[in-house]
Amino acid sequence: MSKQPIKYVFVTGGVLSGLGKGITAASIGNILKARGLKVNIQKCDPYLNVDAGTLNPAEHGECFVTRDGAETDLDLGHYERFLDQELDQSSSLMSGKVLYKVINDERSGRYLGSTVQFIPHVTKAIQKEIKKASKGFDVHIVEIGGTVGDYEGLSFLEAIREFGLGVGKENCIFVHVVYMPYLGASQEFKTKPAQNAVRELRGLGIFPDILVSRSENTAPASVIKKLSLFSGVSEDAIVLLPNASTIYEVPITLEENGIAKVILDKLKLKYSKPKLEEWIGLIERAQRTYKKSITIGIVAKYLDNQDTYMSVTEALKAAAWAKDIGLNIEWIDSTSLEDMSMSQVKSAIKCDGIVVPGGFGKRGIEGKIKAAQFSLKSKMPYLGLCLGLQVGVIAAARNAGLIDANSVEINLKTKHPVINTMLGQVGKENTGGTMRLGEYPCVLAKDSLAADLYKKDLIYERHRHRYECNNVYRDQYRDWGIKVVGYSPDENLVEMIEGLDHPYFVASQFHPEFKSRPNKPHPMFMGLISAAIANKG
Ligand code: GLN
Numbered sequence: 295m296s297k298q299p300i301k302y303v304f305v306t307g308g309v310l311s312g313l314g315k316g317i318t319a320a321s322i323g324n325i326l327k328a329r330g331l332k333v334n335i336q337k338c339d340p341y342l343n344v345d346a347g348t349l350n351p352a353e354h355g356e357c358f359v360t361r362d363g364a365e366t367d368l369d370l371g372h373y374e375r376f377l378d379q380e381l382d383q384s385s386s387l388m389s390g391k392v393l394y395k396v397i398n399d400e401r402s403g404r405y406l407g408s409t410v411q412f413i414p415h416v417t418k419a420i421q422k423e424i425k426k427a428s429k430g431f432d433v434h435i436v437e438i439g440g441t442v443g444d445y446e447g448l449s450f451l452e453a454i455r456e457f458g459l460g461v462g463k464e465n466c467i468f469v470h471v472v473y474m475p476y477l478g479a480s481q482e483f484k485t486k487p488a489q490n491a492v493r494e495l496r497g498l499g500i501f502p503d504i505l506v507s508r509s510e511n512t513a514p515a516s517v518i519k520k521l522s523l524f525s526g527v528s529e530d531a532i533v534l535l536p537n538a539s540t541i542y543e544v545p546i547t548l549e550e551n552g553i554a555k556v557i558l559d560k561l562k563l564k565y566s567k568p569k570l571e572e573w574i575g576l577i578e579r580a581q582r583t584y585k586k587s588i589t590i591g592i593v594a595k596y597l598d599n600q601d602t603y604m605s606v607t608e609a610l611k612a613a614a615w616a617k618d619i620g621l622n623i624e625w626i627d628s629t630s631l632e633d634m635s636m637s638q639v640k641s642a643i644k645c646d647g648i649v650v651p652g653g654f655g656k657r658g659i660e661g662k663i664k665a666a667q668f669s670l671k672s673k674m675p676y677l678g679l680c681l682g683l684q685v686g687v688i689a690a691a692r693n694a695g696l697i698d699a700n701s702v703e704i705n706l707k708t709k710h711p712v713i714n715t716m717l718g719q720v721g722k723e724n725t726g727g728t729m730r731l732g733e734y735p736c737v738l739a740k741d742s743l744a745a746d747l748y749k750k751d752l753i754y755e756r757h758r759h760r761y762e763c764n765n766v767y768r769d770q771y772r773d774w775g776i777k778v779v780g781y782s783p784d785e786n787l788v789e790m791i792e793g794l795d796h797p798y799f800v801a802s803q804f805h806p807e808f809k810s811r812p813n814k815p816h817p818m819f820m821g822l823i824s825a826a827i828a829n830k831g
Contacts, residue, residue, distance in 0.1 A: 300428045301561040302466045304454045305437045306500070308491025309473035313508045316369030317541050318471050319437040320376035324545040325554045326433050327377055328568035334431040335373045336385045336424065337366070339439040340447040344390035347758075348726045355601030359758045359808055360385070363732025369437065371605045371808065376545065378811050384427040389446065392419050412449050420453035421460075433561075442470075442495050455499045464562045470495055470502035474509040474517065474534075483513040485520050492525040503560055504553065505532045512536040531556045540580040542812055545573060576813050579615040587620030588826045591645035593665045595628050595658035606651050606679065609810035613819035619827060631661030639668045647675035647798070647826030650682035652758070652805060656704050663689050670775060670793055675825035677818060678801025680759055683791060684713045686801040687763055690774035690793075703761050714764035722760070729760050734782065736789040736804070742779035743800055744790050747817035753780075755789075755804035762803065763788035798825030 305319040319335060327333045343349060346357045347365030356368040364383030374381055396419050400410045428434030438454065440447040458466040472488040488507060495502060505527045507513070513534050522529045533551040538544055548554065549568060558565045590610055596602040607623060614621035624645055631639055648669060650662050662681070666689035669676035678686045684701050691699035691712050701713030722728040733754050738745040745751055763778075765786070771777055772794065780790025780802065793799025798821060810816035 298432065298563075299461070299465050300431060301433045301563065302424075302428065302457070302461060303433060303435045303469060303557065304458070304466070304500075305435065305469045305471065306442050306451070306454075306495060306502075307438075307440070307471045308442045308495060309487045311441050313471050313473055314535075314541070314544070315437055315439075315471045316367075316372050317376075317544050318469070318506050318535070318548075319435050320369070320372045321545040321548050322469065322553070322557065323373065323433075323435050324376045324573070325549050325568055325570070326557070327379075328545075328570050328573070329554070329558075329566045330569075331432040331563070332430070333377060333379075333433045333435065334385070334428060335377065335381070335435040335437070336387060336427045337369050337373075337437050337439060338420070338424075338450050339367055339386075339388045340444060340450055341388050341439075342390050342393070342446070343388050343726075344394055345386065345388060345727060347729070351602040352596050352599050355599060356604040357758070358605065359731060359756045359805065361733045361756060363756075365727065365731065365758065367439070368601060368604050369439075371608070372541075374808075375608060375810075375812055376542075378813070384423070387420070387423050387427075389449075392416060392423065395419055413452060416449050417453040417456060420450060421457050424453075424457060432563075442491060442498070448498075451495075451498050451500065458500070464560075467503045467557055467560050468495075468500055469504040469506060471506040471508060474507045474513060476510060476513075483509060483517050485517060485524065488521060489524040492527070496526075502527055503531060504556060506535055507532065508535050510537055540577060542573070542577050542580055546570065546577060572813055576615070579618075580611070580812075584618070584620030587622055588614070588646040588823070588830050589622040589624050589644075590822070590826060591624045591626045591643055591648040591665075593626045593628050593631070593643075593648055593650050593662050595653060597625050597627050600625065603651050605805070605807035605810070606649060608812065609807040609816055609819045610649070610823070612810055612812045612815040613823040615812075616815045616820065617823045617827065619823065621823075626665070628658035628661035628665070631664050632658070634661075634664065636664070636668060636671070639664050640672065643668060643674070645674070645826075646830040647677070647822050649677045649679065649822070650685055650801075651807075652680035652682070654681070654703075659685065659701075659704055663692065666690075667693050670796065670799060673796055675798040675822055675829055676793070676796075676800070677798075677822040678791075679807060680757075680803060680805055683788075683801035683803050684761060684763075686791060686799070687712050687767075687771075687776065690771070690776045691767070694770075694774040696774075701761055710767070712764050712767050713761050716760055716762045719760045730757050732756055734789075734804070736780045736802075737783055737785075738790070739777075739779040742777075742790075743792055743798065743821060744779045744818070747821045749817075755802065755806055756808045757804045759803060763791075797828065798822060 366386035698709040700708035
């Protein structure tokens, strides 16, 4: 029997951005994977950037890093969490990456004198990347970033239209995510923007098979009839998605509304019962009202876009659910701590534990150092992630009297550069894709909290940084009240530190949050939550 052809699910969005297309795509992946299908997922972003590494987090949110070191859009984090699957760089395709390749090919004479054009050259290059990413999978889901009608997204839409024709109707399905506003004055949900959005997509030659209609609140089922009439999508293929109390609910909403059946039928895949018990258990934990709760402070600078810390907050929630405790997240503006005295810092941080997440640049860093100094002195549980480790080392040095201790990222001329530029990184400070990126091994010291938590002594974690602990100062760590508990196999790089005589001062040069899963919380976050529970008493 010949092998089943690869099936493709394309997810587009209309009306406005920020509708949760990524969550919808990830949720479709979740319910298909729950049937034992081998699923891959890819995000196509129309930005001209080559990757997400150079995008400003204030505008774009978290930069997620894959195991093989791609700097990607935060949707890849959702994908990994919803599919419980490690993705690679082929799952992130930005316009810049495609154009870069096309232009390089043109320069190297690959096009043999032909006129290089958006259609067919750019569209073909996009299709090639989609095909490549789908190899070896049963179903490949592709989310097109942005909103249909955006000028910059046109080549992606044309590419998937052609792709659909190429693979044939039975092997490809188009899902369009739209928005339905509620008009208070007339007390009704309005379908016109959704109708227009479908018309716009059809105008580009793409006929949606499934319509996902997002709204603030629950719309009456009667709007489905209207949407169906005006969009030409059958009623059973329209699903209403009001705001969910937790994003993890979306796969179940799709499942309960028969969307998996519509997809499987259309793609001529056999319908089977999904294994969703574990996922349903997760939603129950996410929605439960807990008798006790703890407060974790996140000391950060991008407070007007908390999406910057998406994987961190999801990792905290997962650990709290596993520990059966309610979680309040308190956002602490690191810039506001900068000019405070230690006693003012103490009253500003009224939490059971704190996280200092990753970050770049000068703004707010003195506040993060102060938070770490406070945690070392007061024995407040502390989890440091990448920059959080670096400020932990600076804080320990300053507490021990080296008041000028700093990172060369902040002050090149510091008297005590306890954090230094990594070998090979000098001069690359403003360039894209040049940091130490992706997964590296780390050896854990036997007598450490880290080894106890991981229950192993060799771990693999993902990195994204340019600076590191300066080995010149390593011998002084114990005098400063910290110790190295994780290092690269050649012992040259400090990868983890812990506080001495501290219930939980644990920090890593890597980003453990990228590997946490809603149902499989990460040991370092579990450790923080346990320590915070003990701290609260
Ligand atoms: N700015 C620091 C570095 O480049 C930390 C990076 C991070 O937190 N991801 O080393």
